[in-house]
Amino acid sequence: MDDAHLAVLETTLVPLGWSGPITLRTGIDAGVRNTNVAASGGADTTHLAPPKFTASGDITLCEVQTGNSEVRIATAVHLHLAGAVGTWDNTGARIGRRYRNEIELSLVDGKRATLTKTAATYTSRDPAIASPGVAAVGRLRDHAADTAGARQRDEAAWQRLWQRFGTTLEADPRSQLVLNLHIFHLLQTLSPHTADLDAGVPARGLHGEGYRGHVFWDELFVLPVLDLRLPNVARALLDYRWHRLDAARTAAHAIGRPGALFPLQSGSDGQEETPTQLYNHQSSRWMPDNSRRQWHVGLAVAFNAWQHFQVTADYDWLADRGAELIIEVTRFFAASAVHDPADDRFHISGVMGPDEYYDGYPDSPGKGLRDNTYTNVMVAWICDRAGEILNRLTGHARADVVDRLRIDDTELALWSRLGRSLAVSIHADGILSQFDGYETLLEFDWTSYRDRCGNIGRLDLILEAENDSTNRYKLAKQPDVMMLVYLLGEEGLRQQLARLGYPLSQVDLARTVTYYLERTSNGSTLSRVVSASVLAQLDESRSWSLFREALIADLDDTQGGTTREGIHLGAMAGTVDLVARSFAGLQFDSKRISFAPRLPARLASVSFQFAYRGHRIDVDLNREALHLHLLPSTAPPIRFESGPTHVSLAGGEVHDFPVIRHLSAV
Amino acid sequence: MDDAHLAVLETTLVPLGWSGPITLRTGIDAGVRNTNVAASGGADTTHLAPPKFTASGDITLCEVQTGNSEVRIATAVHLHLAGAVGTWDNTGARIGRRYRNEIELSLVDGKRATLTKTAATYTSRDPAIASPGVAAVGRLRDHAADTAGARQRDEAAWQRLWQRFGTTLEADPRSQLVLNLHIFHLLQTLSPHTADLDAGVPARGLHGEGYRGHVFWDELFVLPVLDLRLPNVARALLDYRWHRLDAARTAAHAIGRPGALFPLQSGSDGQEETPTQLYNHQSSRWMPDNSRRQWHVGLAVAFNAWQHFQVTADYDWLADRGAELIIEVTRFFAASAVHDPADDRFHISGVMGPDEYYDGYPDSPGKGLRDNTYTNVMVAWICDRAGEILNRLTGHARADVVDRLRIDDTELALWSRLGRSLAVSIHADGILSQFDGYETLLEFDWTSYRDRCGNIGRLDLILEAENDSTNRYKLAKQPDVMMLVYLLGEEGLRQQLARLGYPLSQVDLARTVTYYLERTSNGSTLSRVVSASVLAQLDESRSWSLFREALIADLDDTQGGTTREGIHLGAMAGTVDLVARSFAGLQFDSKRISFAPRLPARLASVSFQFAYRGHRIDVDLNREALHLHLLPSTAPPIRFESGPTHVSLAGGEVHDFPVIRHLSAV
16 A cells, blocks of 8 residues: 555465475466456457567566456565575466466475565556556566565555545444455555556456446445545546546437537547346347436536535635536536426436336336435536536636536526426325326335345336336336435435425434335445435434445345445445445535434444545544544644534534434434 | 648649640559658668558558557558549559559649649557558548538637637748747647657657757747647646656666656657767868757756646646646756855766766766856756645655655655755856856857857857867857756746845846847757846846847748758747737736736737636736736636736736836846
């Protein structure tokens, strides 16, 4: 973690009750194939061209390059043998795509012999290199000798990160361990080292082969964790999207619309990479995959851009890049909203929400939905944010943005109108509908399918094999209405709905949550994170058990084989975020940070640290009090609220909020 | 300028009094050789591997890669013929390393025929691409049709930049034209487009072949212009250095010292690339080139890092990267300073200053100088800045830096001591010496050499050919003592000297300037910029004529053939900077912006805009008044000073300072 280019592997042998010759075999395998995804449908599993090996002195260099993307990778390896090794012999040879060293030595009973293998790796995407090969060999020459120093620096670097990311659950050692694992994986994938690499948030981590490394919308669950701990890394991930605005503009243009349409799945150049067909092993048929209709990825990008600005108050970044991200996404959706004089409302058709079970209506599968509530409410929300940006930016900064993005008053008026008049469907009994027409779908026979199929996470596949379709039923892979509570909070959602002319009572919102929980198969690892978070304020014990289920998703491979294809990074980050977002009830906007603590009964306390506008704030929540400690800083004071009380705190100050029973509608 | 990847060439033919068939020949030349440097000493002039051409439909793709650095470059070209072209024929064929299209058409008397050639270029270092070839072809498909739109967007992008960079000299149209040319070249080389490319400040611009594209210390003259106009681009250039800190640490380590030693000349990986020999055409001999002793490059990096922080107040960047740059350079010099109990002062030996005429004493050439005044005063200055950083950063930000860089109190005490007790040599008559021992050197016979040699810019070569050496005489290629006035200002320099225990009167400082001007051959293009700037307050008419000489350096190729090897980017930027720095006398620190206007007699007025801590400020200076206009902004008010008066101004406010006769010692 101190040096992203360096890896050290130390192997110590101590023969007990035996002495004699042994052979150690080690090397570099450039013939690695990506075979962890079983259902790769015959796709090529070799992504490296044949390697070039150069052995020179005690360093072996392996140079390869990736297939289509032509990224060069160089790995230089140094071997060092120490301890009771006497004379020994090292033979190196190329064997196909591997380079193998065979070290022959004699071990002595009870004496240690240690082989230290140090590797340096660079790619052609790294800064500050002449070439990957030259860089790798140079790094190795400078650092191979100092294994102890490398370990010490690695530990110090992790310690610095852990100060920011460490999250304590007192006292649930098992959950604590898994949470630590999640933080570890998050930082392996996204860290200050990746911030300069034009790298996005791969859904399955850096080492996961699932989805061929594609970037989805999981950053919606990842960036909150980074914004509050390493805002520069979060900014780099938003910049990754900003660099792909042109691809998103081209995608919008291709369907005749202005602005930016971010794809559901994308690779290095930001184009849509979502397959158009999906193989169903249960039916032995290819199913059409219409998930390119999940336009909501842009909403996640815009939401994250706004949150980043809230956390950092970085007006320069907002003016330079953030505003462009938000406004271009807004434009796409504004142009997608069609006014209906009949109800004097705007409607958006042809979309899929995050819930992938619906790609259309029973009589028009694949054509998308009308007025998906998640989409429409979030569009209303970003329309309001786009307008707010033009209010927040003043003077020359505003003039720059208006000039560069060619924003006129007509457009501003349209955004404002959309924020007030997009259509949302509500059932006759007051439940917020998932989309227009959802209410008329059939109820699903959950009991029968649970009994029959066991794991019903992929009802889409099960039903298709029965010549049926998820489009016909009230059922959700992940209930996307609940995402709105997750992202905006109960209050935020009710405010946006009220502004849209749909006042929703706290009771009806709680009923809505219950309604969808009863109709959810949790087919996505993200689903339990969202449900656990939303329930934290409504049903503590159910929230806790969903949190525990979310925690073990990868550790116990609860989806039955998908962890082999890579971790679920969004879900991992989501569980970390949940401690702050839901247990401490942390919310913030540009004027205040608020807490609505709801500590799970199983825990005595939780603690974590977060960063906000130049401050770093230690939070310690137990059953009696929420303890805040602002680390010394000269950043301007911040207003904190919890329940009916509020306080303004400056760097170095501490404050205890008493924990009061949060009013819940359930 | 709107799209760094796109280029359009439009050629229109109108036959007058003639009709008939013609052949247009166009294509892609991947056999380009770098032959503009005459004295390349037999080095290879081909830096591209043999190309691969792919012609498909109306697009031809050329893919090549650079030699050692293995950077891939793809250029896709699209040809379009319009107007009175009737039927025409286009034949494409590879000819060696070129691809050639021959277009045969018939022209009609008086009718226009237009060939539009659109090219898209990507390299493997660009963000958001699958591969350079795929990106280039994709871009071309999206944009080739819209030539008019491309032109319009290009003009709009230049207009936005010109708002910030445009600098008006009223009324000297010739100088104005050259200044515009300089701004143009600066922005061709360094712009928001290059900010994400891990690119430094190449001394000879992007297209210059001199010095093989190496990065020197010219950014000392370039970053002031960018800091005040595009601070994000300036930050990217500092980040370029930050990414090469490891190479600089290795260089320091190689001579047994801690901290960072930035090389005089460096390429992509930040290692020292300065040749060790220089061919003298006048003597037909190889001369030793000891300019690796110019350790002062790190001082320029540290100075720029501090200035960037002053202009932006970006504490996050300072804590993350800026502090590390400054402190690592400080450490190297602190370890290079040796205490002499005899005078209780610290001395630095073995260095060359920016004045390359001295690489040692007459009896020890190549061994460097003792107590080069530029070096020692700047080291004292950065030692004080390193200490100031630890005062400015507070709380957790300071703790982070102290922990990460392992700074202890002993080190802080040493820096503070060095800021007070580095040695500076002063001649018996009060002139600030260029280095210890300078006073004892021989006076040079300027008249005789000027008569005999004409251009005496390179006295080092002239004297070596006569078996003599510049080390023996009082003479300067660029007088580096004057650099101190240039960088720190008269007041700043006198303050630092006073702190060092060398109070220098205003009169002695003016005498020092005159002394060195009389002993300068102006062998560097930077020299005239520095002299013109320093003289602005002392000798307006001489300052103006040096400014004019600096302006025409490249336009008239006054060095006799070096412009062919590339522009002198530092000198170009320096002339732009000089208008603000010297004519308006703009200086700033963390608390105020001050002006000491000194408008050249030749000019009726100058105007420019600059950015400072969220403000953008229009400056208009004429003979009577300095007019300030802060563009509307919500950034905190700023204190402005000029002469005895000061004022605090907020965004949207205007103020006129009367121009008063500046007190000068001359």
